[in-house]
Amino acid sequence: MSVSMNGHARRRRRPAYPARYSAAGLFRRGLSHREWPPAWRPHLVKSRYDVVIVGGGVHGLAAAYYLAANHGITDVAVLEKGYIGAGGSGRNTAILRSNYLTPEGVRFYDRSVKLYQRLATDLDYNVMFSQRGHLTLAHSDASLRTMRWRAEVNKAEGVESEVIEPAEVKRLAPFLDVSQAARYPVLGALYHPPGGIVRHDAVVWGYARGAAARGVHIHQDTEVTGIDVAGGRVRGVRTASGDIATPVVLNATAGWSTLVAGMAGVRLPITTYPLQAAVTEPVKPFLSTVIVSGTLHVYVSQTDRGELVFGASVDPFTSYSMRGSLEFVEGLAGHVLQLMPALAKVRLLRQWAGLCDMTPDFSPIMGATSVEGFLVDVGWGTYGFKAGPVSGEAMAQHIASGQPPGLIAAFGLERFAAGALVGEKGAAAVGH
Numbered sequence: 001m002s003v004s005m006n007g008h009a010r011r012r013r014r015p016a017y018p019a020r021y022s023a024a025g026l027f028r029r030g031l032s033h034r035e036w037p038p039a040w041r042p043h044l045v046k047s048r049y050d051v052v053i054v055g056g057g058v059h060g061l062a063a064a065y066y067l068a069a070n071h072g073i074t075d076v077a078v079l080e081k082g083y084i085g086a087g088g089s090g091r092n093t094a095i096l097r098s099n100y101l102t103p104e105g106v107r108f109y110d111r112s113v114k115l116y117q118r119l120a121t122d123l124d125y126n127v128m129f130s131q132r133g134h135l136t137l138a139h140s141d142a143s144l145r146t147m148r149w150r151a152e153v154n155k156a157e158g159v160e161s162e163v164i165e166p167a168e169v170k171r172l173a174p175f176l177d178v179s180q181a182a183r184y185p186v187l188g189a190l191y192h193p194p195g196g197i198v199r200h201d202a203v204v205w206g207y208a209r210g211a212a213a214r215g216v217h218i219h220q221d222t223e224v225t226g227i228d229v230a231g232g233r234v235r236g237v238r239t240a241s242g243d244i245a246t247p248v249v250l251n252a253t254a255g256w257s258t259l260v261a262g263m264a265g266v267r268l269p270i271t272t273y274p275l276q277a278a279v280t281e282p283v284k285p286f287l288s289t290v291i292v293s294g295t296l297h298v299y300v301s302q303t304d305r306g307e308l309v310f311g312a313s314v315d316p317f318t319s320y321s322m323r324g325s326l327e328f329v330e331g332l333a334g335h336v337l338q339l340m341p342a343l344a345k346v347r348l349l350r351q352w353a354g355l356c357d358m359t360p361d362f363s364p365i366m367g368a369t370s371v372e373g374f375l376v377d378v379g380w381g382t383y384g385f386k387a388g389p390v391s392g393e394a395m396a397q398h399i400a401s402g403q404p405p406g407l408i409a410a411f412g413l414e415r416f417a418a419g420a421l422v423g424e425k426g427a428a429a430v431g432h
């Protein structure tokens with residue numbers, strides 16, 4: 001047993017999983033016709049918790065999981081106004097990579113990729129992480145120059161990344177038009193073999209299940225409507241289900257983060273934009289890598305079911321609306337066909353949108369604020385799903401120790417006043 005930052009005794013608990021997922025278990029339940037128990041059970045909202053996390057996306061749930069699993073802090077509530085994964089975590093295109101531009105960014109996202117590699121085992125939940133490689137196309141000399149720069153920073157940080165020629169691009173993605181006749185000829189690409197895709201819902205559910213098994217309370221349909229601050233420190237939160245006293249509140253609400261921070265009187269340099277995506281009907285597997293074109297504002301990957309998942313950059317206006325637009329799919333289709341003319345007859349199945357909390361330097365804001373006990377894990381823009389594991393791990397460590405771990409020191413809110421931005425626009429504007 002040890003003592004937390006708030007002086008509360010904490011104990012390392014053995015996880016009491018509701019059920020262990022295994023082939024043998026599947027076989028046994030198949031024979032006995034016994035139902036699987038629920039992944040987690042609902043609880044009544046208590047009047048006090050050691051830690052309250054606002055937002056039931058991958059960031060909030062991962063922080064709750066690592067608080068319990070790594071630090072034995074289990075008196076934790078995750079408050080979600082809708083259902084878990086209702087925000088960006090259930091709407092993203094699930095691309096994971098670590099080929100960023102700054103050394104701070106590369107180190108941070110690389111840790112996340114490493115956590116993702118063992119996540120299925122850690123959570124006993126198949127998150128379907130497929131490291132199929134990630135290609136960022138260069139259509140101009142300027143893009144090639146940035147890619148060489150990125151490749152060098154990546155290599156210096158021990159991350160696999162290299163600039164490849166059009167012929168190699170064609171070998172990896174035979175359906176791409178790399179001819180000089182293309183409107184935007186491909187001059188080369190940044191190839192990042194560890195990049196890939198994951199099943200985002202499974203990540204959210206796996207963290208929720210793992211956290212709940214260790215004692216965390218997950219309250220869906222529980223909107224935070226106010227935050228009580230007195231004497232410069234946080235005292236609790238108000239919800240439709242009653243007031244909750246707590247010394248620690250973590251704001252993990254992404255697109256809504258400025259609204260929640262505003263409840264504590266904290267201003268964040270964040271603007272919320274919608275981001276849209278679309279998926280086609282399933283077709284035979286033909287695309288084994290993720291392909292991104294910054295110039296054409298489009299990226300594509302193929303799921304294991306055969307659907308093509310397309311994304312782009314954020315809508316050109318701020319909004320809290322999560323509706324798709326015809327303008328988006330028209331532009332998207334045109335750009336996709338410039339890259340892969342052979343897809344002309346493939347039909348789109350659906351489109352959707354989510355909210356993105358954009359910061360001026362395309363890097364997150366993590367750590368303490370001017371209100372003691374009120375922490376933020378926000379500013380995830382269009383690229384935050386991949387950071388769920390490392391952010392959860394780091395914010396849990398921050399809450400447990402009272403200090404930000406070195407890996408996130410560069411991402412503090414104070415960097416904006418100090419002018420110490422972590423410029424990631426060149427690596428995060430389109431290729432999420």
Ligand SMILES: Cc1cc2nc3c(=O)[nH]c(=O)nc-3n(C[C@H](O)[C@H](O)[C@H](O)COP(=O)(O)OP(=O)(O)OC[C@H]3O[C@@H](n4cnc5c(N)ncnc54)[C@H](O)[C@@H]3O)c2cc1C
Nearest residue numbers: 057058059081087088089093095224254354383384385386
């Ligand atoms: C279309 C699209 C494609 C994307 N593609 C990628 C990608 O390929 N790779 C990648 O890494 N990232 C991608 N992203 C970004 C990524 O989805 C987000 O950065 C990430 O999911 C943020 O996770 P989160 O847990 O911080 O927030 P969210 O998942 O948005 O969760 C925040 C939660 O807070 C809840 N909430 C808000 N206000 C309150 C309140 N007052 N009280 C209680 N709960 C509240 C919301 O309901 C929401 O569920 C994409 C995003 C979109 C929209």
